[in-house]
Amino acid sequence: MKASYVTETGDPDVISYGEIPDPVLAPTDILVRMEASEGVIADSYVRTGLYPTPQVYPQVIGRDLVGVVEEVGEGTTGFTVGDRVWSNSLGYGGRPGAWSERVAVPVERLYHLPENVSAEDAAVVLHGGATACIGLQRYADLKPGERVFVGGGAGGVGSAVVQVAVAMGAVVVATASPDDHEWVRSLGASEVFDYHGFEPSDLSEKVDLWWDTSGKMPLAPAFDALAPGERIVVTASDSEEETLPVQSLFFTNHTVYGFALPNEPVAVLAEAARVMNSLLAAGKLEGRVDQRLTIADGRKVHEKLEAGGLKGRILVLPS
Numbered sequence: 001m002k003a004s005y006v007t008e009t010g011d012p013d014v015i016s017y018g019e020i021p022d023p024v025l026a027p028t029d030i031l032v033r034m035e036a037s038e039g040v041i042a043d044s045y046v047r048t049g050l051y052p053t054p055q056v057y058p059q060v061i062g063r064d065l066v067g068v069v070e071e072v073g074e075g076t077t078g079f080t081v082g083d084r085v086w087s088n089s090l091g092y093g094g095r096p097g098a099w100s101e102r103v104a105v106p107v108e109r110l111y112h113l114p115e116n117v118s119a120e121d122a123a124v125v126l127h128g129g130a131t132a133c134i135g136l137q138r139y140a141d142l143k144p145g146e147r148v149f150v151g152g153g154a155g156g157v158g159s160a161v162v163q164v165a166v167a168m169g170a171v172v173v174a175t176a177s178p179d180d181h182e183w184v185r186s187l188g189a190s191e192v193f194d195y196h197g198f199e200p201s202d203l204s205e206k207v208d209l210w211w212d213t214s215g216k217m218p219l220a221p222a223f224d225a226l227a228p229g230e231r232i233v234v235t236a237s238d239s240e241e242e243t244l245p246v247q248s249l250f251f252t253n254h255t256v257y258g259f260a261l262p263n264e265p266v267a268v269l270a271e272a273a274r275v276m277n278s279l280l281a282a283g284k285l286e287g288r289v290d291q292r293l294t295i296a297d298g299r300k301v302h303e304k305l306e307a308g309g310l311k312g313r314i315l316v317l318p319s
Contacts, residue, residue, distance in 0.1 A: 003100030004298025005058040009049035012306070015299040020058050023096065023104035027075030030105050032067040032085060036123035037098045039293075039301040039314035040064070040156065042261070046092050047302065053262065054094040061298055062099035062316065064088045064126040066119040076107040084113040088126040089269055092262050099295040101318055108266050111273040114281035122280060124287035124313040128160030129279070130261055133272040135233045136164055139257040140209050144169030147207040149225060152214025153189055154180035156287065156313050157235065161213055162187045164275075167284050173203060175214075180311070183288070200225035209233065219256075220245050229253040235260065288312030294319050 001022050006014045025031050043063055045051035069083040079085065089109050091097030096104060113122055136142045148165045152158040153174025165172050166188030175195035176184045184192045193202055195214070199221070206227040212219075215236030222232050223245055234256060249256070261269075279285035290312035293301055301314050 001101040002295065003058075003060045004062070004295050005060045005097075005100075006047060006055075007057045007059070009047060011048070012044075012299045012302040014047065015061065015302060016058075017296045017298055020060070020100070023102055025071060025073050025104050027073045028107050029073045030069055030076055030079050030085070030107050030110050031071035032065060032087075032103050032105050032110070033070050034065060034067045034098060034101060034103055034295070034318050035119040036066045037062050037064050037295075037316040038123045038126065038156075039305050039316055040127045041305050042127065043091065044302050044306055051092070051260070051262065053092040055092075056094055056096070059091070060097035060100045060103075061091055062097040062295075063091045064123060065090055065098035065103055065105065066113060066123045066126070067103070070102065073107065079107065079110065079112075084115075084119070085110050086113050086122055086126060087111065088130050088273075089261065099298055099316060101295075109269065111270070111277065114277050117280045120289070120315055121286065124156070124289055124315060125160055125276070125280070125285050127261070128156040128158075128287065129164070129276040129285055130269065130272045131157050131235060132160040132164040133275045134259065134261070134264060134268060135211065135235065135257070136161065136168060137272075137275070138268060139259060140211075140231050140233055142168050142170055142209060145171070146209060147171045147173065147205060148209045149203070149207040149211065150174040150189070151195070151210075151212030151217050152176070153184040153187075153192065154311075155213055158213035159184070159187055159287065160285065161211055162189050163285050164279065167279055170209075173207065187286075212236070218242070223248045223252065223254060226252070226254055230255075232256045234258040289315045291315070292317060
């Protein structure tokens with residue numbers, strides 16, 4: 001079968017496209033024919049080795065998958081041939097990635113796709129949606145009526161955080177570039193600020209949760225924006241080092257949570273999938289597509305992700 005894959009860690013030049021052996025189905029695997037995926041910057045962290053994780057070469061790349069069941073392992077239940085399904089935890093931990101014609105997916109990491117949702121519409125929110133659900137529910141324990149600040153509200157993760165927080169009854173304020181303000185407001189944000197020159201003092205009220213999904217804002221200003229005893233979620237950073245105002249942390253009883261999807265247990269991912277499916281079916285979780293490429297373009301996808309400047313996700317299709 002055709003796939004984009006690597007045989008070593010490195011820059012995008014290590015990505016190849018060509019024939020690799022068909023998947024060997026374990027008893028607890030489901031064979032899925034790939035229909036759509038997305039490119040996310042987290043994929044490059046695995047490729048470069050920045051995120052250390054077991055890989056089995058040739059390692060197919062790509063994290064997120066939407067497709068159709070072609071075969072079920074003898075030890076599986078809950079899925080039949082022809083089911084429309086999705087997964088968002090492939091391509092790391094020794095599991096093959098999504099950018100191949102067919103993928104063997106562990107049954108515990110596979111979820112049904114709502115009938116009224118297209119493969120393409122689902123694919124572009126699988127990473128951001130799961131990050132938003134887990135961050136807001138498991139870590140922040142968000143409550144209705146709370147105020148949430150989202151840095152980078154137009155990004156793949158940021159736009160999902162806006163939508164999930166609004167669905168949970170929160171009031172959302174966000175930053176984005178001026179040409180993205182209308183998009184972020186359409187997702188439910190009450191206020192949107194230009195991220196250029198934004199200061200916490202621009203906020204009319206203190207917030208209960210600060211989440212800079214862009215990773216571009218220093219952490220210290222968050223303490224000035226939060227009400228006492230509130231929370232910060234960290235899932236991205238452009239810097240390997242960050243100054244944490246420790247005295248402010250314990251003087252104000254703030255809590256800082258950091259997490260990454262690959263570290264989340266299967267049960268947590270499954271609960272996030274349940275919430276995402278509910279939102280997808282109700283039309284309350286959507287993404288933007290910047291451009292469409294194919295699994296043959298794996299190297300180009302990674303180059304574009306690392307160059308930045310995208311207005312939405314790169315949708316990756318089989319051909």
